[in-house]
Amino acid sequence: MALKTDLYIDGKWVKGSKTVPVRDPSDDSVIAEIQVATEKECDAAVDAAYRAFPEWAKTAPRFRAEILRKAFEIMIAEADSLAEIVSRENGKVLSDAKGEILYAAEFFRWFSEEIVRVQGDFRKSPSGDKRIVVTHQPIGVSLLITPWNFPAGMATRKIGPAIGAGCTVILKPAIETPLTALAIVEILERAGLPKGVVNVVMPTPAGPMVSRMLHDPRVMNLSFTGSTEVGRVLLKEASDRVIRCSMELGGNAPFVVLDDANVDEAVKGLMIAKMRNGGAACTAANRIYVAKKIASEFTTKFAKAMSELRMAPGREPGAQLGASVSKKERDKIADLVSASVKGGAKVETGGVLPEGPGAFYPPTVLSVAKDNEILKHEVFGPVAPIVTFDSDEEAIKLANDSDFGLISYVYSGELGRAIRVSEAIDSGMVAINRGVISDPAAPFGGNKQSGLGREGGFDGIHEFLQTKYIGVEI
Numbered sequence: 479m480a481l482k483t484d485l486y487i488d489g490k491w492v493k494g495s496k497t498v499p500v501r502d503p504s505d506d507s508v509i510a511e512i513q514v515a516t517e518k519e520c521d522a523a524v525d526a527a528y529r530a531f532p533e534w535a536k537t538a539p540r541f542r543a544e545i546l547r548k549a550f551e552i553m554i555a556e557a558d559s560l561a562e563i564v565s566r567e568n569g570k571v572l573s574d575a576k577g578e579i580l581y582a583a584e585f586f587r588w589f590s591e592e593i594v595r596v597q598g599d600f601r602k603s604p605s606g607d608k609r610i611v612v613t614h615q616p617i618g619v620s621l622l623i624t625p626w627n628f629p630a631g632m633a634t635r636k637i638g639p640a641i642g643a644g645c646t647v648i649l650k651p652a653i654e655t656p657l658t659a660l661a662i663v664e665i666l667e668r669a670g671l672p673k674g675v676v677n678v679v680m681p682t683p684a685g686p687m688v689s690r691m692l693h694d695p696r697v698m699n700l701s702f703t704g705s706t707e708v709g710r711v712l713l714k715e716a717s718d719r720v721i722r723c724s725m726e727l728g729g730n731a732p733f734v735v736l737d738d739a740n741v742d743e744a745v746k747g748l749m750i751a752k753m754r755n756g757g758a759a760c761t762a763a764n765r766i767y768v769a770k771k772i773a774s775e776f777t778t779k780f781a782k783a784m785s786e787l788r789m790a791p792g793r794e795p796g797a798q799l800g801a802s803v804s805k806k807e808r809d810k811i812a813d814l815v816s817a818s819v820k821g822g823a824k825v826e827t828g829g830v831l832p833e834g835p836g837a838f839y840p841p842t843v844l845s846v847a848k849d850n851e852i853l854k855h856e857v858f859g860p861v862a863p864i865v866t867f868d869s870d871e872e873a874i875k876l877a878n879d880s881d882f883g884l885i886s887y888v889y890s891g892e893l894g895r896a897i898r899v900s901e902a903i904d905s906g907m908v909a910i911n912r913g914v915i916s917d918p919a920a921p922f923g924g925n926k927q928s929g930l931g932r933e934g935g936f937d938g939i940h941e942f943l944q945t946k947y948i949g950v951e952i
Contacts, residue, residue, distance in 0.1 A: 481563070482660035483512045485519055485680065488526035489673025494519050498682060500657055503569035503801040503837040504791035512656050515679035520648075520687045521694075523677035527619045527646040528696040530674025535616045535644040539594045542642050546590035548669035553583035553662070560661060564630055565792040567655045569801035569837065572793055574755055581916070582630035582662070585638040585934070588918040592939055593642035602952075609950040614943040616644030617722065618698035621691055623712075624659065625704045626652035626803050627758040627858070633659045635918075635933050636701045637666070641675055643942035645699065648691065649678045654803050656680050689715050697721065701941060703760075706882070706927045724931030724941040726923060729760040729884030730856045732877035734899065735776060736870065737769035738891035743911065745779045748862070750913030751887050753787070753841070756799055757860040758807075760928075761885045761907075761916060765853050766864040767873050773866040777845060781826040784841035784862070791836065801837040802859055808837040811859035818844055818852035818863065828860075848876060856882070870895070874902045884924030885909065906932075 484491040494513035502509050515523075553560065557579045564575035599612035620640050624632040629651060640647045651659035656678075663678050681687035691697055692715045699722050702712055706728040716723050733751055735744045751763040768776050792800030802808040815829050828842030844863040846852060852863050867873045877886055883905040890896035890911070900908040906924035909915040916922060921935035931941050 481510050481657055482664050483510050483657070485513050485515055486660065486663050486676070486678040487519060487523050488677065489667070492519070494680070498653065500567050500654070501804075502566050503803050503805070505835050509566050510657060512680055515681040515687065517687065517690060520679050520681060520691055523648045523679050524619065524691055524694050524696055526674040526677050527648055530672065531619055531646045534641075534646055534672065534675050537644070539596070542644065543590040543594050545666070545669050545671055546586045546593075546638060546642060549666050550583050550586035550590065552665045552668060553579060553586065556665070557583070560630065560658065562793070563661055564655075564658050565800070567657050568626065568629060569803055570756055570758075570792050571797045571800045574800070575792065578628055578630050578755075581918070582628075582634040584918040585631070585634040588934070589638035589642040589939060592639075592936070596939060596943065603949075607952070609952055611948040611950055613946050613948065614940070615946055617942055617944045618645060619696050620645045620647045620699035620701060620942060621688070621697055622647050622649045623688065623700070623702045623704065624649070624651050626654040627755060629655035629658035630662060632703045633662050635922075635938070636703075637662070637676060639933075639939040640701070640942045641671070643939050645942045646675045647677065649676060650684065650688065651678070651680065653680055653682050653684065688712070692716055692721060693718060695719070699942065700724070702726070709929070724933070725929040726760070726933060727927060727929040728856050728882055729762070729924060729928055730764050730854075730880050730882040731761060731885045731887065731905075732765045732767055732880075732903070733763035733887040734873045734877055734889065734903075735766075735768045735772065736873070736888070736890040736895065736899070737771040738895070739769075739772070739889040740891060741772055741776050741779060744889040745776065745783055747887070747889060747911065747913035748780060749783055751909070752862050753799070753860060754914060756802070758802065758858045760856070761914075762858075763862065763887055764857055765877070765880075766862050767867050767876050768864055769873075770866045770868055773864070777826060777843070777864055780862070780864075781843040784843050784860075785827040787841045789832070789838055789840055799841060799860060802839060803837070805837045807858065808839050811839045811857060811861060814852050814855055814857055815842060815844070815861055818846060818850055821850050821852075822847055823850055823852065823863065826864075870899055874899060877903045881927045882924065883926040884928035885915075887913070
């Protein structure tokens with residue numbers, strides 16, 4: 479698959495003001511030089527989306543659905559080539575990259591099915607004087623901002639419902655991983671998407687250009703996935719024009735293992751919950767709370783499983799843990815571990831920077847006190863701090879001791895007990911006896927400072943629709 483490196487505006491691949499390199503984090507080699515957008519290109523993208531909106535909004539839902547379905551089919555057929563792009567620019571191993579592509583494609587399939595089933599309402603008013611008609615209409619030009627950790631999944635999770643709803647969009651992918659997003663947009667082009675419906679810009683620095691687009695009166699909606707810190711800034715920017723926002727922000731997920739849990743199954747689940755995507759996921763288990771009764775056995779088995787992972791460049795055969803997206807991100811992980819150890823953490827395995835090139839950090843397990851500083855941070859990497867607890871009540875209190883509430887994990891041998899603990903934990907999603915629950919057919923989103931709104935499921939398309947009530951005289 480030939481790499482696309484240009485901006486995509488109004489159905490054309492165009493040049494920007496200059497180029498910047500996209501690097502392979504496993505060896506720092508340059509993969510490609512991508513075009514950088516300035517005010518001119520960002521304005522042109524908004525122009526194109528605004529011009530395309532009236533006609534696109536009027537298209538039949540089935541017409542939009544068929545384009546998404548075709549894009550799904552192309553992504554599945556070309557999954558191996560797309561996975562190669564993801565692995566090269568992101569650093570993750572090929573198995574993770576292939577899994578992401580299949581997951582990403584499912585958003586196109588799910589919303590191709592969902593957009594033809596958006597329901598309205600028709601009923602007599604309680605007073606009997608009129609009919610109440612409720613319908614849903616596309617909100618308009620939407621700005622989509624995606625992160626580097628899932629460059630395919632986060633793009634399709636926003637593009638699918640947005641264009642399915644009848645909106646037109648400007649996509650701004652992360653500057654570290656733009657090649658995947660560009661490849662997906664090229665697939666949409668091949669699937670028959672009309673010009674102007676999707677536009678892609680890569681400004682750097684991004685802040686001023688994003689602010690400019692948010693202050694353009696033609697932009698009506700913002701969908702952002704990224705850190706809570708950046709999300710707060712964007713919410714303030716969006717408030718100037720009261721732009722509607724959906725925000726999928728940071729997480730600091732607790733993984734609670736109750737004393738009646740099957741230890742081997744809990745270790746297996748944690749390996750998925752912690753090490754999917756090398757730990758660089760907002761859903762990654764970051765705070766491991768284990769009942770004191772089983773803590774020694776659990777820690778020993780988990781540390782052994784982590785130590786046996788093979789760390790290598792993502793496309794190398796047998797690699798199980800690839801590089802972080804950059805040395806800057808890798809160094810953040812290393813600094814958090816060093817500070818944790820200085821604060822009293824015991825290293826069970828890992829914890830030492832490897833020699834040689836690449837942004838690698840080894841699988842690391844720490845035994846820490848419940849007040850260790852690392853528990854306050856979302857570690858975007860292969861680091862698992864373990865804390866012991868004495869009772870279910872203490873586990874719940876520890877799990878809720880965070881400003882974040884995206885996802886939680888609970889392992890128990892008794893379903894009723896697991897559900898009681900799950901209901902008491904303040905998070906938007908809870909996985910019981912599973913290491914992963916993300917699904918295009920389920921609502922994804924968090925509580926507290928983990929975000930606003932939901933993506934996927936029945937809710938996802940409504941982030942791009944506005945409700946209209948029509949009162950009809952009878």
